[in-house]
Structures are given as C-alpha cells and as structure tokens.
Amino acid sequence: MKSFTAGSDASAPPQPAAAKAASKVADLKIRVLSALVLGPVVLLAVWAGGWVFRGLLAVSALVAIGEWVLMVASDRTPEAFWHSLLAMLVVMVVYALGGPAAALAVAVALGFIVQASAGGSTGSWLLGLGIPYVTAGVAGLAWLRENPGLPLVIFCLFAVWATDIGAYAAGRAIGGPKLAPRISPKKTWAGLIGGMVAAGVFGVAVAFAAGAAQPWLALLVAPLLAVVGQAGDLFESWVKRRFNVKDSSNLIPGHGGLLDRIDGLLVAAPVLAVFHATLGKSWQWW
Known part of the structure; x- marks a missing residue:
C-alpha cells in the first residue's frame, strides 16, 4: 500500500440489506457526533x-x-x-x-x-x-x-449548510429524477429544489436577524447560492469519480475528508463575495 492515499476505493463488494441498514445507522451517528464537535469550533472561529x-x-x-x-x-x-x-x-x-x-x-x-x-x-x-x-x-x-462582517459570512455558511440538509431530506423523502446520474447518482432534482427552499428559509431568517437593509432579497440570493453550492459539490464528485475515490480522505469520521465537507462552500463563498461587492453593493441589500 502506498503511503499517500486519497480515501477508500469507490468500488466495493455489495453488502446484504441488513448489513447496509446497520451500517447506515452507525454512519449517521458518527456523522452527527462529528458535526456536533466541529460545528461549534467553526462558529466560534467565525465569531472571533x-x-x-x-x-x-x-x-x-x-x-x-x-x-x-x-x-x-x-x-x-x-x-x-x-x-x-x-x-x-x-x-x-x-x-x-x-x-x-x-x-x-x-x-x-x-x-x-x-x-x-x-x-x-x-x-x-x-x-x-x-x-x-x-x-x-x-x-x-x-x-x-x-469587509461586510460577521452576519454575511454566517449567511453564507447557513445557506450552504441548509442546502445540504434540505437536499438530503427532500431527496430521501421524494426521490424522483436524478440530477446528474453519471457524476453523483444519489442527487435528485427534488433534492436540489429542497436545498434551495431550505437555503431561502435560513437565509432570510439570518438577513432579518442581522438587520439587512432589504432582507427579502435573501429569498433570491440564498437559493442561488444553493445552486452554486450544489455545482461545487458536483464538481468535486466528478473529480472523485474520475480518479475512482470515494472520499477525499478519512480525516473526519463519518464525513470523509475536509474537501467533502466544504466543496460547496469553496464555490459559494467567492460567488457571494463578488455579488456583494458588485450588484449587492448597488442594490444596498445588506
């Protein structure tokens, strides 16, 4: 085995249904625990x-x-x-x-x-x-x-996080046509729409709480960030599929690597920054 590895191989032998169900429950517990540990650390650093x-x-x-x-x-x-x-x-x-x-x-x-x-x-x-x-x-x-300060970076984080949660919930509950089956087979159009709705709800809540000048514009900006974030997610999925890896690393238990967690944010953050510095500034929305 080589000393540098990008994560587990994408191809694995099929598991029995009961084993898959137990594995999913265990993975979910680990994912939740990891999020409960890492989330406050990130938010404290953002606040500081x-x-x-x-x-x-x-x-x-x-x-x-x-x-x-x-x-x-x-x-x-x-x-x-x-x-x-x-x-x-x-x-x-x-x-x-x-x-x-x-x-x-x-x-x-x-x-x-x-x-x-x-x-x-x-x-x-x-x-x-x-x-x-x-x-x-x-x-x-x-x-x-x-530059804009704490509220807008919180807006960005919450919009991306809400997208992931909304997409997962809607995708599991509704299913339906696949968004990009050759790149990420689990993603659906219902999931994308659910992510956009969730981002809009969380985004407008943050905008009102922060006292934004035109908080209702968050109902437009946050769903667009959701689409951008999903595009970033799909881009990393394409890279992983191209090189036949499941996760970018095994750094975060239950979540894979850091890139697996921030792939949407890496694209959404600069897009929001450019928007706020150009159109957002002229609209005086925040």
Missing part, C-alpha cells in the same frame, strides 16, 4: 474573526490542498504534495499582505508552476487547478468576514 478565523482558514487551505493532490496525482508523488503545500503557504502570506486579488493572481501563477514541476508524473492537469480553486474559496470567506 481576526487571526483566529484566518488561522482556521489557513489550516483548512493546507488540509484541502493536500487532499486535492492525493486525489488527482496518479502516482501520489510526495514532490507534488509538498510543492502544493508550499505554494499554498505562499498564497496565504500574499493574502495577508496584499489582499484577495493579489492572492488569486499568485495562486494561478503557482498553479501553473506546480503543474509544470510535476511534469507528466501526475497524469492530470487538475493538479495545478487545486491551488486557485482552494484559494478562491478561502479568500471569499476571508473577504466576507473582514
């Missing part, structure tokens, strides 16, 4: 802001890029792993000194450099993409916390 939140984002970025490399580097080369971690450290320093635009520009450049340094050993152009991909999500979250 400053270097506490930046520190959480920096650690998350390093873990996420490490998981990304382990998924897409075909021979799991340590060189690609350490080059990507070093590149992400440089990007975090650039963000602290020059802000999100500078960090994104450096991330793109370093992505090309990491890809070129790996040569043909990784077997995928996706290796270099990981650095700007993770950077965009982290920079979006940092910008939301530092």
